[in-house]
Amino acid sequence: MIRCKTSKEISGMGHSMKRKEDDRFLQGKGNYVDDIQLPGMLHMDIVRSPYAYAKIKSINTEAALAVPGVIAVVTGKDLEQYNLHWMPTLMSDTQMVLPTDTVMYQSQEVAAVIATDRYAARDGREAVMVEYEPMKAVVDPYKALEPDAPVLRSDKEGKTDNHIWHWEVGDKDATEKLFNEADVVVKEQMHIPRIHVSSIETCGCVADYDKVENHLTMYMTTQAPHAIRTVIALVAGHVGLTEEKVRVISPDIGGGFGGKVPVYPGYVIAIAVSFLVGKPVKWVEDRSENLQADSFARDYHITAEMAGTKEGKILGTRFKILADHGYTDAAANPSKFPTGLFSIGTGSYDYGTAYMEADAVYTNKPPGGVAYRCSFRVTEAVHAIERITDRFAMEVGKDPAQLRMENFIKKEDFPWKSPTGWEYDSGDYHAGLKLAMDTVEYDKLRVEQAEKRKNGELMGIGISTFTEIVGAGPSKDFDILGIKMFDSAEIRVHPTGKAIARFGTKSQGQGHETTYAQIIAEELGIPAAHIQIEEGDTDTAPYGLGTYASRSTPTAGAAAAVAARKLRDKAKKIAAYLLEVSEEDLEWEPGKFFVKGAPEKVKTIQELVFAAYTNHPQGMEAGFEATHYYDPPNLTFPSGAYICVVDIDKETFEIKVRRFVAIDDCGNIINPMIVQGQVHGGLTQGLAPAMYEELIYDEDGNILNGTLMDYLVPTAVESPSWETGHTVTPSPHHPIGAKGVGESPTVGAPPAIANAIVDALSPYGITHMDIPITPYKIWKTLKAKGVIE
Amino acid sequence: MKKQITVTVNGEQHTVEVETRTLLVHTIREQLRLTGTHIGCDTSSCGACTVLLDGKSIKSCTVLSIQADGKEISTVEGLAKDGLHPLQEGFKENHGLHCGFCTPGMLMRAVELLEKNPNPTEEEIRWGISGNLCRCTGYNNIVKAIQYAGAKMRGEETPSTEPEFV
Amino acid sequence: MIPAPFDYAAPATLAEAFSLLEQHGDEAKILAGGHSLIPMMKLRFASPEFLVDINNIPGLSHIKEENGYLKIGALTRETELDESEVIRSKYPIFTDASKLIADPQVRNMGTVGGNIAHGDAANDHPAVMLALRAEVDISSSEGTRSVPIDEFFYGFYMTAVQPHEILTEIRIPIPNGKTGNAYHKLERKVGDYATAGVAVQITIDDAGVCTYIGIGLTNVNPVPLRAVRSEEVLLGQKVTDELIKEAAKYASEDCNPSEDLRGDEAYKRSMVNVLVKRIIHKALERAHA
Structure with missing residues (x-):
């Protein structure tokens, strides 16, 4: 049970308060970007390349311009005049806004059609005639590194290959020595598939440039409005769009999951066109464009190895990665972390030797590498460690639960220094796995499985006991394009004791309007119902780096608590003044200060706030406002123990997830209802790549499943009834002891499912299968092994 | 090609001019300004555009506005009567x-x-x-x-x- | 995703519809449920110049048993089929199928006639109708002709329905005696087109001898396929597991699936083999029940 310090009326931390944002969403009154309709607004549609790699010989816009309603067609050559045809990526690479001569992936933007309505824009798009000279695309990242591969980024001076960067961490020599001498070494080649966030709302914007005021209002689907404004000002300052003249508004967002962090060419073209014609321009991509052109996630090829003893003691790990970034590195990582936080991949286990290295390559595929509901490549890392741990258990003949229990970092060993340099803040891995095992009745399941195996039935049990790393991040190491990854809160309490608070983050469904209010309610005792939360408008909100990578609670949530504590300190001074005692004589309980030993001598927070405007002590600044920019001292390390049970049809190989128990530890919980909802949602997003989703390309770089008819987002039928629970190990360094939870399930679920399926198939000698594991893939694997005819 | 249609939306009658090809979801969102009905895909896969047409749930991105001529449409905006539904x-x-x-x-x-x-x-x-x-x-x-x-x-x-x- | 412009009429009678079709020839398309046509138009894979909306024509939507036939009007929605008492009690093959066709909203619009007339081997009703030996009424200004389902599907998206004609009714001979039917398809997720689908109608006499067998296959052949050789194995024989296995094997050999994201040829044949076995057993169970 979660204990609450505040009453239900106050609804501080621990209360399952119903969400404040729901009323508008439930009544069709949300305000998403496509709902915005401005007078004189033009519509933009984008011509896209049918080829993965081709020279553009000509673009004929005549027929398009003749379509009634079409007023302009913009090409790369047009943008080149303003030096806007290329833009920087978040990883300091470069990306075309519109090409002047070469297209680098299928569905890349080629030209933009501007029209008076969206139907005319689409007709115009169909009428633009582009002549291409197709070239042989480079699709396979391994082939991209071969010496005779064509150099894709010939636009970069001196570039002679398709290699982007090399990264490594850990002790290479010590690891090699360990692997050479270890009793047991296991190794698997894994691919974490290229997938897509596929939020139900696609990306889009309305760029509204006012020529008279020289002012741009940019409504856009962004998870990081402040950073976007700075980037716009840096890129367009030379034409007069300096930072104070740019207002970015991120309205209600229909799901983000990392896919709404990058700057897509469509946004930039819309701004450029609005700037040139002085009218608002709306661009909203359709689903195919979203799937085919917006940033992908994952696409890591990993060689994972584990060394240990015959008795099942893990001694070391070695991971080698090939990262396929498409034609440009448009990943959304902190700048100093090209592989994100992959180095968390030593996992939840107590050993001291590890080495990881990665190389990134260009291919003729869409750019990206976004952190899809994942704190920067943690999903990839967790998949590697949790799969190879199971493989190791199989090799030494030990139950995977028992092996994990024997290798976990112990509760008392925190803070724990990992072999790749992280300091894990806290955890109780044994408790989590034990609760998961008790809930699922693990031992009984193993008995049942043994019985079933005798009859040739395929039942599998899979475990994943992961450590997450979220809350980027401490300014010492973490920045994006130089901007440090703090986040902010500004609280303003009105004279009657009701408040508004603004944040540098931006909810996309996480429920910030409720949870932030609860944090402030916890600290100040003002009922959460009376605390209005605002985010997403750069003109009003304090600066922050936005919402992704489970960073909102660890950073902005902490900022809210610290800012609220500044206000409580002020309230205490006022209380001392009003009650005519010294501050040391006062005691706080949620919502009021009273004199120690004399509880009848009391001032409520509402009275104290009122006094701040009406009767504050001389010399004290009037009003009741506070701001805090929180720079976290460390990241937080949530963890989880997940157990999945599958039954597989022995003829059709259809996979049924019979049960899935997820025990999460995200430290102190702000709103159990929302935490549980986040876990449910993340689990379905973990199920998706484990069994259904993957962006598939043919050898010419054509996408084969660029619509939701073939990109298989799970429905309520595929998604099982999730069972959730938690252990609570507070973060020792976080002001409210919280850790962040949004991504844990997406990170932890895929290996639990994969481990269960591999476990089910292990009687056939299967030791590994790449996700997504489909009935067809199982059939092919068993066929190749000669198990079936 | 334009046609005039009359639809009753959430109990209120509207006569609007549409192209023959205008999708019902666009008439609802852009002409009637009921933006609670959303567009999430092109292939009738996602259901974000679901409304009731003569009481039956349909995907309004895959129905032509002219097909709704003379019919009743219910959208999310009409759901709450006395308080939330x-x-x-x-x-x-x-x-x-x-x-x-x-x-x-x-x-x-x-x-x-x-x-x-x-x-x-x-x-x-x-x-x-x-x-x-x-x-x-x-x-x-x-x-x-x-x-x-x-x-x-x-x-x-x-x-x-x-x-x-x- | 927006269709190209087109002209449109919603005639109130079949006669008007025929006249429009004759007038516009190949350029016209019939709009029934629209859930195959409109997506293709939105993607601009199809750009007909004229749409003849037949939804306002009375008399095309019904489910009734009459004169030894189950009669289904071409405009009957999948949902209506699913909710029909006579279908639920006597023809579970349809409820098996309709549950797996797209999703509830699409089934509120999609019609049985359209599912067949589209001529897509990936659709589910063609296999069902093949198993049931349906007859299809095709009407035009010249009158109505009846085409056995075996002669209905010509080729890829091609059927016996000519540009000036409209499919108006499907008739299924009411099976007598100890009879059962069933349909199932493998799909990657709910609402997907079949990886492979199998429809079976079987009748047995008291001695367990098969007196009627119909087996139709979905999405494993360029045109909807009746598994004739499989039927021949069982017809007139006492149904045994061995014979069912043989029938399944023949079906897997006689189909001609093509490789796509759902699987390669060998996989699909293998799944046909599994499904034919299972669905014959299920139909038999129902016959015994």
């Missing part, structure tokens, strides 16, 4: 929505589901909303929300809305 209440009480984008379509689909099957099993609910994709919730709480609304509409006591943890 039991389904809206169910979704709120059970945390059946996160980002809210799929929610209007999900609600309108559930209206017909409960009308035809006032006391559905979990399995029936899951199949009944299989034409509506949600990327946020993992569906557990949507199922609970519809069960809650069903109980309420049947005049029974509603189930607990506290999150159940193992």
Whole structure:
């Protein structure tokens, strides 16, 4: 049970308060970007390349311009005049806004059609005639590194290959020595598939440039409005769009999951066109464009190895990665972390030797590498460690639960220094796995499985006991394009004791309007119902780096608590003044200060706030406002123990997830209802790549499943009834002891499912299968092994 | 090619001029300015655009506006009468929505589901909303929300809305 | 995703519809449920110049048993089929199929006639109708002709329905005696087109001898396929597991699936083999029940 310090009326931390944002969403009154309709607004549609790699010989816009309603067609050559045809990526690479001569992936933007309505824009798009000279695309990242591969980024001076960067961490020599001498070494080649966030709302914007005021209002689907404004000002300052003249508004967002962090060419073209014609321009991509052109996630090829003893003691790990970034590195990582936080991949286990290295390559595929509901490549890392741990258990003949229990970092060993340099803040891995095992009745399941195996039935049990790393991040190491990854809160309490608070983050469904209010309610005792939360408008909100990578609670949530504590300190001074005692004589309980030993001598927070405007002590600044920019001292390390049970049809190989128990530890919980909802949602997003989703390309770089008819987002039928629970190990360094939870399930679920399926198939000698594991893939694997005819 | 159509939306009659090809979802959103009905895909896969056409849930991105001529349309904006509809209440009480984008379509689909099957099993609910994709919730709480609304509409006591943890 | 412009009429009678079709020839398309046509138009894979909306024509939507036939009007929605008492009690093969066709909203619009007339081997009703030996009524200004389902599907998206004609009714001979039917398809997720689908109608006499067998296959052949050789194995024989296995094997050999994201040829044949076995057993169970 979660204990609450505040009453239900106050609804501080621990209360399952119903969400404040729901009323508008439930009544069709949300305000998403496509709902915005401005007078004189033009519509933009984008011509896209049918080829993965081709020279553009000509673009004929005549027929398009003749379509009634079409007023302009913009090409790369047009943008080149303003030096806007290329833009920087978040990883300091470069990306075309519109090409002047070469297209680098299928569905890349080629030209933009501007029209008076969206139907005319689409007709115009169909009428633009582009002549291409197709070239042989480079699709396979391994082939991209071969010496005779064509150099894709010939636009970069001196570039002679398709290699982007090399990264490594850990002790290479010590690891090699360990692997050479270890009793047991296991190794698997894994691919974490290229997938897509596929939020139900696609990306889009309305760029509204006012020529008279020289002012741009940019409504856009962004998870990081402040950073976007700075980037716009840096890129367009030379034409007069300096930072104070740019207002970015991120309205209600229909799901983000990392896919709404990058700057897509469509946004930039819309701004450029609005700037040139002085009218608002709306661009909203359709689903195919979203799937085919917006940033992908994952696409890591990993060689994972584990060394240990015959008795099942893990001694070391070695991971080698090939990262396929498409034609440009448009990943959304902190700048100093090209592989994100992959180095968390030593996992939840107590050993001291590890080495990881990665190389990134260009291919003729869409750019990206976004952190899809994942704190920067943690999903990839967790998949590697949790799969190879199971493989190791199989090799030494030990139950995977028992092996994990024997290798976990112990509760008392925190803070724990990992072999790749992280300091894990806290955890109780044994408790989590034990609760998961008790809930699922693990031992009984193993008995049942043994019985079933005798009859040739395929039942599998899979475990994943992961450590997450979220809350980027401490300014010492973490920045994006130089901007440090703090986040902010500004609280303003009105004279009657009701408040508004603004944040540098931006909810996309996480429920910030409720949870932030609860944090402030916890600290100040003002009922959460009376605390209005605002985010997403750069003109009003304090600066922050936005919402992704489970960073909102660890950073902005902490900022809210610290800012609220500044206000409580002020309230205490006022209380001392009003009650005519010294501050040391006062005691706080949620919502009021009273004199120690004399509880009848009391001032409520509402009275104290009122006094701040009406009767504050001389010399004290009037009003009741506070701001805090929180720079976290460390990241937080949530963890989880997940157990999945599958039954597989022995003829059709259809996979049924019979049960899935997820025990999460995200430290102190702000709103159990929302935490549980986040876990449910993340689990379905973990199920998706484990069994259904993957962006598939043919050898010419054509996408084969660029619509939701073939990109298989799970429905309520595929998604099982999730069972959730938690252990609570507070973060020792976080002001409210919280850790962040949004991504844990997406990170932890895929290996639990994969481990269960591999476990089910292990009687056939299967030791590994790449996700997504489909009935067809199982059939092919068993066929190749000669198990079936 | 333009045509005039008359539709009754949430009880109010509207006569609008549309192109023969105008999709019903665009008429609802852009001409009638009822933006609660959303567009999430091109292939009638996601269900965000679900409305009731003469009482039946349909995907308004795959129906022409002219096909709705003379018909009745219900959208999410018309759902709440005296306070929230039991389904809206169910979704709120059970945390059946996160980002809210799929929610209007999900609600309108559930209206017909409960009308035809006032006391559905979990399995029936899951199949009944299989034409509506949600990327946020993992569906557990949507199922609970519809069960809650069903109980309420049947005049029974509603189930607990506290999150159940193992 | 927006269709190209087109002209449109919604005639109130069949006669008007025929006249429009004759007038516009190949350029016209019939709009029934629209859930195959409109997506293709939105993607601009199809750009008909004229749409003849037949939804306002009375008399095309019904489910009734009459004169030894189950008669289904071409405009009957999948949902209506699913909710029909006579279908639920006597023809579970349809409820098996309709549950797996797209999703509830699409089934509120999609019609049985359209599902067949589209001529897509990936659709589910063609296999069902093949198993049931349906007859299809095709009407035009010249009158109505009846085409056995075996002669209905010509080729890829091609059927016996000519540009000036409209499919108006499907008739299924009411099976007598100890009879059962069933349909199932493998799909990657709910609402997907079949990886492979199998429809079976079987009748047995008291001695367990098969007196009628129909087996139709979905999406494993360029045109919807009746598994003739499989039927021949069982017809007139006492049904045994061995014979069912043989029938399944023949079906897997006689289909001609093509490789796509759902699987390669060998996989699909293998799944046909599994499904034919299972669905014959299921139909038999129902016959015994």
